[in-house]
Amino acid sequence: MDPSQSLVSIHYAIKKETWRRTVVLSFQSLGVVYGRLSTTPLYAFGSIDPCHIKSGQQIYELFSFVFWTLTIIPLLKYAFIVFKADDNGEGGTFALYSLLCRRANVGLLPSDTSATELMHLEEGTPSKMKAESRARRAIGRYKSSHYLLLLLALLGSCLIICDGIFTPALSVYSATSNLRRSLSKFAPRFTSSENARQSVDKYLKRFIPVPVACAILVCLFMLQRYGTNRIGVIFAPIVIVWLVFTSGFGLYNIIHHPQILWAISPTYMFRFIKKIDMTSLKLLSNIVLCIAGSEAMFADLGHFSKRSIKVTFIFLVYPSLVLCYAGQAAFFSQHLGSSDDVAHLSESVTHRHLQHIFTILSLFASLVGSQATITASFSIINQCQALACFPRVKVIHTSDKVRGQVYVPDANWMLMILSLSILIGFRDISAIANATGLAVICGMLVTTCLMSLIIALQWEKNVAFLSVLFLLFFGSIEALYLSSCFLNFTKGAWCIVVLSLIFMTIMVSWHYGTIKKYEFDVENRVTVDWLTDLSPGLGVSRVPGIGFIHTNIVTGIPSFFSHFITNLPAFHQLLILLSFKSLPVAYIPKNERYLIGRIGHKEYKIYRCIVRYGYRDHVRDVNDFEDQIISSIGEFITREERHDELLIMQEGRMIILGTNGNALVPIVGGESCQQVTDIENQNPNYRKRKKVRFLLPESSPQMNSSVRKELEELVEARESGTAYFLGHSHLKIRKGSNLLKQFLVMAYDFLDRNCRETPIGLDIPHAALLEVGMVYTI
Incomplete structure (x- = not known):
């Protein structure tokens, strides 16, 4: 189309x-x-x-x-x-x-x-x-x-x-x-x-x-x-x-x-x-x-x-x-x-x-x-x-x-x-x-x-x-x-x-507060090279499972995650940087909702997913949403080699995907416990949900062996559990700011502390949620 x-x-x-x-x-x-x-x-x-x-x-x-x-x-x-x-x-x-x-x-x-x-x-x-x-x-x-x-x-x-x-x-x-x-x-x-x-x-x-x-x-x-x-x-x-x-x-x-x-x-x-x-x-x-x-x-x-x-x-x-x-x-x-x-x-x-x-x-x-x-x-x-x-x-x-x-x-x-x-x-x-x-x-x-x-x-x-x-x-x-x-x-x-x-x-x-927070995130982001090059020196370990990192920026690593890694050197074997982008349209078609790309080399296993939505789009349910992200990434892996090779190395090059890919076969089971990895204590936590398991399709000559291996790693990480990283901002007014700016920042901070939690619309279990506090000097 x-x-x-x-x-x-x-x-x-x-x-x-x-x-x-x-x-x-x-x-x-x-x-x-x-x-x-x-x-x-x-x-x-x-x-x-x-x-x-x-x-x-x-x-x-x-x-x-x-x-x-x-x-x-x-x-x-x-x-x-x-x-x-x-x-x-x-x-x-x-x-x-x-x-x-x-x-x-x-x-x-x-x-x-x-x-x-x-x-x-x-x-x-x-x-x-x-x-x-x-x-x-x-x-x-x-x-x-x-x-x-x-x-x-x-x-x-x-x-x-x-x-x-x-x-x-x-x-x-x-x-x-x-x-x-x-x-x-x-x-x-x-x-x-x-x-x-x-x-x-x-x-x-x-x-x-x-x-x-x-x-x-x-x-x-x-x-x-x-x-x-x-x-x-x-x-x-x-x-x-x-x-x-x-x-x-x-x-x-x-x-x-x-x-x-x-x-x-x-x-x-x-x-x-x-x-x-x-x-x-x-x-x-x-x-x-x-x-x-x-x-x-x-x-x-x-x-x-x-x-x-x-x-x-x-x-x-x-x-x-x-x-x-x-x-x-x-x-x-x-x-x-x-x-x-x-x-x-x-x-x-x-x-x-x-x-x-x-x-x-x-x-x-x-x-x-x-x-x-x-x-x-x-x-x-x-x-x-x-x-x-x-x-x-x-x-x-x-x-x-x-x-x-x-x-x-x-x-x-x-x-x-x-x-x-x-x-x-x-x-x-x-x-x-x-x-x-x-x-x-x-x-x-x-x-x-x-x-x-x-x-x-x-x-x-x-x-x-x-x-x-x-x-x-x-x-x-x-x-x-x-x-x-x-x-x-x-x-x-x-x-x-x-x-x-x-x-x-x-x-x-x-x-005003939303714009300033976004500008702060853009100015203080770090590159994926910082994450991969610094890991050996810090003794960073990769734990089983998938880590969803919610961020407003669409290039680089958010500053709150680098702050987290510096203080607690561990992150999951597969990372997904997740961004929600509101566009000035009423609806985004389902077959064009997700932008999937890769960050760094394949062995890093770091992906970026941009979820686009209009001002009238329906808010997603946590179970369906997580399944759709995994399915879309699986579809990205299978379609990646058909596109320009720059997709593998250059950040910002992404593929438009929908929610109905066939790279992974979903199997809906009964209500079961999904393991959620707590990387701070290295202890498994459990939450009940409608379990959807993914299986790989039968071997076919069209699927490359490296693609199949990466899909298997994706399924294995999903089975090990998921965790959600959210940045929790504390706004601080820069010295010398005028009265209007001080008032707007104070008003935003008051509203942010007293309104509902993060607008992602996902019912994230507390056992799977990791909030990282950051001071934003505006």
Whole structure:
């Protein structure tokens, strides 16, 4: 297979789907992707104070903004343009950034020459690529543009996480407020006293919205561990009933007040802008909530498929929302001033008994409405962690069929605690709505900026003009909403800025510490000649078994292992230097995942294995992973002589291998004890595992005797046991460093000590683990 076509072929193999599968995914996406967008009528108009509305005509003008904003942003921008920039079926801020890393060479992640060259083979060699544009050369040349794009991507990721905190609080609190209003209408039935009714209403305001909302939020976040697939099946019917119910009453109000349809004309928007002032501009910060959830359409792309998300929005969600908002605006305009709650969606449900049904339905819908931002937060945290921009957290892949569906337990509880804190701290739907609106529109602006660069750099045609047009058209609309959101900075929007700064500090510190550790490892590595030449002088002995040395560098011997050998002169008869390399792509095909090479002469029995993975790849199990490494090395030994002889001597020359080699025959036995050699005490330790033994295939004329002998030594070493060497770093700040560097290093060190252990994802037994401490002077 041509390497340049490998990612394309794997993409179509994964994403190829029939219409039947599209229908199934569309159904599930309703409960995950569109729950947020479908429930925006609960708080878009409902967060407006009726006192700020001057006339019914102004409501018509606001509805015109709602209609055209829904049409331009989620429909035109996302469904028809941004979806074209998916990264092999994956979406989100980091998907756009990973595309820029590959197309404009702006990546700042620790990488190596060999991995970079292989990425060029997958994406198209430089000779096959078209001539670089001026924009690509300019962006690739200046380092400041690299940092700017990374900060932009991190900012967009922080805003999506903030959205996952505020949206559950906003949607659930809006629904419980409807419950409070519904219960307060029962008060006249039990008492005729006005004072008693006021006391009941005061009691309900105090004890219904916040406690009930907190209980619902806890239940919502506890459901996340069941995975996107199950949650989508449970929540999708609720969204369908919700959309039918709200659009039905919207149509009912349109029939009674058909003049609202005239407000679809954009002249109503121009009329609003012509007489705009500070008070009316603030109203747009509430209107922007009508598109809250549009960013999740793109961020949740990996959970489903592009076609299923697009079909669902165009044929169901978009027309339902237009009908609902039109009916709500029609009722609002005709009953302006009748009550303080006239702007709420529940008031437009005119039938008294159906209002109570609406209250119950809105509670369930609010649960669904929060799901899209929660799953989007999981997706973006998984991407950030894979690209070394977020502390180590556990990521659970909840589906074997759809690889993008993930659950992050640590992030789930963090989101729950922060969402509860926001709800209890503010206790005001307007303040929470102001903060949510700022997070929504800032995230969309980040996507607009990155997408304009994608258009200019990635699309084949010379579309610099289209790139500028995209930025100016969508950017001007979003800038108008952004200005209105900043007018409410002191009324809740400040919280988004604070949380974003906290998350940005965490991400930047982690990225900075990762880069500095990598640079330290590169500067202090030793050559294999040091290891082999020094061994006789130190009296180094080779003990039976295999030693896995986990390192970030891909050339030379890591400094922590040389430190280990200097103090304890013994290592295994077979060494495997193992590196995990995250590449800015969604997935790496299994047949191209491993790069295997040899270090030094054959008699050294030292191999290097680079495991490449994308930001959506599944984390490996320890048993399967170890077996795959042994199998790949066996395949390397058999294929080595067919390649250039420089592979034997020159480090950095490697062979691309998969996991399905046939050099060794695996035999799966029952559960047994595998011996693990403790080279410090020279005593065997044992751990239980699913034993996979390897046998050599029957003799064949194609296999050289030296190859067979080396394979036998590999099998023998595997039978003797394995040990894992990990470097445990202690960061020390160099004297004279500036305050910013000191702060970033201290923040990274704190996060490193308090987050999960090494991100390898291997359940290494303690008896087989050797951690070597090293002081890193940064």
